[in-house]
Amino acid sequence: MPQILTKAIDTVHRNKHKFFEDHGEEGMEAEKRALSFFSKLRNEMQTDKPIILLTDNQPDTDFWNQYLHYQKSLLKDAEQPSWFKSPWLYVECYMYRRIQEGFILSPPISEFDVFREVKNESFFQSQAAIIGLCTYLQDLKKKIAQFTENQKQEEFFKLLQVCLWGNKCDLSISGGLDNAQKSSILNSLESLKPFVLVNDMESVWTILLGSKESETGKGVKKRVDIVLDNAGFELLTDFVLADVLLSFKLASEVHFHGKCMPWFVSDTTKHDFDWTIKQLLAANHKWMSKCGANWKENLHKNYWTYHEHLFWTLPHEFSSMAQTAPDLYSELQKSDLVIFKGDLNYRKLTGDRKWEFAVSFPQALTKFHPAPLCSIRTLKADVQVGLKSGVGEQLSSTEPDWMVTGKYGIIQLCASV
Numbered sequence: 446m447p448q449i450l451t452k453a454i455d456t457v458h459r460n461k462h463k464f465f466e467d468h469g470e471e472g473m474e475a476e477k478r479a480l481s482f483f484s485k486l487r488n489e490m491q492t493d494k495p496i497i498l499l500t501d502n503q504p505d506t507d508f509w510n511q512y513l514h515y516q517k518s519l520l521k522d523a524e525q526p527s528w529f530k531s532p533w534l535y536v537e538c539y540m541y542r543r544i545q546e547g548f549i550l551s552p553p554i555s556e557f558d559v560f561r562e563v564k565n566e567s568f569f570q571s572q573a574a575i576i577g578l579c580t581y582l583q584d585l586k587k588k589i590a591q592f593t594e595n596q597k598q599e600e601f602f603k604l605l606q607v608c609l610w611g612n613k614c615d616l617s618i619s620g621g622l623d624n625a626q627k628s629s630i631l632n633s634l635e636s637l638k639p640f641v642l643v644n645d646m647e648s649v650w651t652i653l654l655g656s657k658e659s660e661t662g663k664g665v666k667k668r669v670d671i672v673l674d675n676a677g678f679e680l681l682t683d684f685v686l687a688d689v690l691l692s693f694k695l696a697s698e699v700h701f702h703g704k705c706m707p708w709f710v711s712d713t714t715k716h717d718f719d720w721t722i723k724q725l726l727a728a729n730h731k732w733m734s735k736c737g738a739n740w741k742e743n744l745h746k747n748y749w750t751y752h753e754h755l756f757w758t759l760p761h762e763f764s765s766m767a768q769t770a771p772d773l774y775s776e777l778q779k780s781d782l783v784i785f786k787g788d789l790n791y792r793k794l795t796g797d798r799k800w801e802f803a804v805s806f807p808q809a810l811t812k813f814h815p816a817p818l819c820s821i822r823t824l825k826a827d828v829q830v831g832l833k834s835g836v837g838e839q840l841s842s843t844e845p846d847w848m849v850t851g852k853y854g855i856i857q858l859c860a861s862v
Contacts, residue, residue, distance in 0.1 A: 674787025802837025
């Protein structure tokens with residue numbers, strides 16, 4: 446976390462000429478204010494100071510301050526929540542929210558995304574893999590009419606696994622260092638199969654097919670929601686999966702959920718979502734630009750919809766969504782399948798608790814179940830449930846860091862509501 450904050454400070458400093466060009470002396474003053482704020486924040490973090498209230502009067506400020514009071518209520522009278530002694534998930538989210546506060550309190554640079562440069566760089570570094578995937582998709586779509594149901598299933602499983610391994614490209618784990626996808630994942634799927642610890646692809650297919658078979662007359666709307674994780678190559682794999690869901694008629698609409706502020710370095714915001722499609726459209730490559738045009742049209746025709754909600758950038762675990770964000774919960778209840786991408790979503794699904802490895806996924810969700818839901822992630826955090834008996838213990842003895850390297854992955858479903 447100090448490393449990420451230090452990189453943010455460097456980025457602000459490097460952009461001071463841009464701030465001056467855009468805003469004159471006001472921009473220079475704002476840069477100084479933001480740097481002072483972040484230096485103080487880094488000191489608080491590194492010296493285990495108490496967690497303090499937010500002061501920026503944003504729509505979510507009260508939620509955060511109430512959550513701090515809740516954390517205080519769990520401690521003995523004289524104790525204060527602090528950086529080293531509070532729940533890890535809370536403190537990590539809190540750091541990113543304080544970074545946002547630093548910009549909000551430094552107008553006119555309040556809209557600056559301090560992580561945008563590294564997100565964009567990660568996209569450009571992944572060009573070869575992106576071209577490979579776009580080419581594969583467009584080739585696939587030419588053949589769809591001839592596909593048997595088994596061939597469709599096989600292709601869907603392939604792209605679900607691409608979606609999984611795309612989750613390795615996470616800049617909050619690499620501390621903002623280059624973590625792009627340099628080669629085609631499609632060529633590696635067979636060799637990666639042994640590293641998928643929970644593989645519920647068959648059940649995911651059954652759920653999607655089930656909603657397909659319920660069509661009558663003009664057909665029933667079938668909705669899949671994807672709660673996004675990283676921008677860059679991973680977002681592209683999500684787009685490809687969403688395209689195939691429509692092309693195979695496994696869904697009639699796909700709803701994407703992104704973050705409403707820069708978050709965990711590489712998480713997708715509305716700007717990242719739109720920027721990615723613009724980059725594809727403008728690409729000097731036939732199939733990249735074709736994908737960009739198709740996906741822009743999907744948005745235009747409302748086959749694809751992008752949503753933002755403050756809840757995704759609050760510290761709450763998802764089991765409190767029905768109380769904290771009932772509007773979002775009822776939105777997800779409209780879905781036939783909700784796909785949660787990545788580690789942070791998994792941590793919030795399971796409350797980031799130290800569950801035993803064999804505890805069932807439904808139990809770890811602690812009653813969070815707006816719709817059938819599937820977690821797709823490579824393991825980069827100390828929580829995993831739903832493993833066969835003894836598997837987690839065996840891995841812990843042979844590979845002590847198996848839970849945090851991104852080497853292993855899961856496609857894990859909780860079907861019943």
